[in-house]
Amino acid sequence: MLSERQKKILKLIVESYIRQAKPVSSNQLSYKLKCSSATVRSEMAGLEELGYLEKTHTSSGRVPSEEGYRYYVDNLMEAKKINGEEMLKLQIIFHNQSLELSDCINKSLQVISDMTSYTAVVLGKASHENLLKEVRVVPLDTNHLIVIVVTDKGKVEHKNITLDNVGMEDIKKTVELINNLIVGTPIDEVSTKLEFEIKPIISKYVEQHQQLYNAIYNVFNDITNTDINVVGRTKFLEQPEFDNVDKIRDLFKKLDDEDLLQKIKRDDSNNIEVYIGSENKLDNDVTVIKTNFKTDSEEGTLAIIGPKRMEYDRVVSILEYLKENIEG
Amino acid sequence: MLSERQKKILKLIVESYIRQAKPVSSNQLSYKLKCSSATVRSEMAGLEELGYLEKTHTSSGRVPSEEGYRYYVDNLMEAKKINGEEMLKLQIIFHNQSLELSDCINKSLQVISDMTSYTAVVLGKASHENLLKEVRVVPLDTNHLIVIVVTDKGKVEHKNITLDNVGMEDIKKTVELINNLIVGTPIDEVSTKLEFEIKPIISKYVEQHQQLYNAIYNVFNDITNTDINVVGRTKFLEQPEFDNVDKIRDLFKKLDDEDLLQKIKRDDSNNIEVYIGSENKLDNDVTVIKTNFKTDSEEGTLAIIGPKRMEYDRVVSILEYLKENIEG
DNA sequence: TTTAGCACTGCTATCTCAACATTGCCAATA
């Protein structure tokens, strides 16, 4: 258990370091506390002993350790309400009737990335509340057609296919069959149903059903697949800790690795989660702040990625606010 | 007019510098030419005088100037045929029947960016050969619906809209009207036609026609708008000339600026065009190699962006090959 | 428990210095 003064010092150091990106000296703090630098120094030594602070070299000021940030986030940080102007920018996006939810999310990520100078990520997909509304086929010419799938929550996906020698009749029959048998099925169960209920039937009387079947299958796959969007990768270039090309290259490679990004979504928690440095699976030098969201039509994960020296208080409340707007 | 030996020296310098990114000395060249370094030096001095070579400092080797690269591209460069493995990779993409052309292009850009280590860009849009095939409306519930537009070349675009108190009847009538009057219209003329032929009619008897009209209008807009895709921005991090964070930041900002990227498409030429350094409008430190393409369904511009010290011969033939495949 | 005082440490910037690669010029050469 830390003393009140220790807490205060730790808080001041974390916040100063977040702003300035420079090790914090005992002198700096002695102004803000009513005691001498020597006193601050001995407190600092204590906090270092406990693992909350580090030095960059023997005679440098102190820098928060990962444990220091963790303690700050868990115990010291105060909520910093998102400001009016920022709120407004997001409101405008979410009140725009003509935008789909996924567009709103993408647009607001851009705004958030710009206002925080951190990288923003969304991993989203159609929620399983989406029920198949309609499958439609538009023939283009004798051997090209488009398959369009629509869910009751307004998701649309389509695919072009080329079929050799499949009569329009067969196609019509197949589509009719699908529309009769599986409309109303949750979108993520369609694949199974397609495989076990539809395929046996169409394979009986539709020649060359395979191509058609595959195309339809793929459309459903696309609609349920996670869609990854990373906004503002280059914000890291503004951070003083990413001042060398090797580090940047390494990080950018990770931000392009979809499998790795998938790991951001680790738990089903409904809260804002903070993963500092080695706590996240992405990179030891960054912090990932994420939350899950879920609406009728979409579900997924939102994350802000920045240096460990991140404005935790601000990001947490921005993310909270964004989540509210999405789930609205 | 350059002498044969001057040409040979210039060619060797450009090619050596492209490979090694290091100023080329007279000694290096004296091995490859049958003369002494002193001779090479005086030839180099001549080429510098003519503006084809530069020095990085008084006693450094020579580096090609922009004019040097230009002369190389226009007069010295030999076509370097794309190799079999690379060809194959692209073939596989273009022979995949289930991919739409725009997906093929995007996938092949990724391949090309990986194999060249340069950044690849496509600015594409539906070609005006696309004729409106069908407008379809899928009602979701009492006040949400989806508008889907399909062209005869297989382009699909859709939008969700929210309408208050618009009867299903009105919607049906509007859609029917559109389908009757403007199906078959080139997609880029639809907007005008919509405004002058459809709007007057529907405004007469469809109440709240405005929202519906806007939605449909927007879908057409989306379908004709240029779509920009930039692949492999981070390849620049592998280039030794982009070794400092400021340069990278600056360049990345430009690669994110869609208006600026639009300027890559400068002429309607059907050839491969090379814009070296200040010749392009993007950045003085890069070369843009681009070509336009046009098919039934899509048209636009492909570009490879790399350092001025770019493998011109390879990139030109890769781009040629890609263009063939697309238009093929 | 707090503080002033002070020696100590390591960083940073600047300077110097030598080694090196390379050039330009010139006089000798083929």
Next chain:
DNA sequence: TATTGGCAATGTTGAGATAGCAGTGCTAAA
């Protein structure tokens, strides 16, 4: 006349050396 070898001149690079500085830890006194 074109080519070459020789050589001084130049700017780069990396390795010390040095001084100033910021900040710490320790100690003894308040």
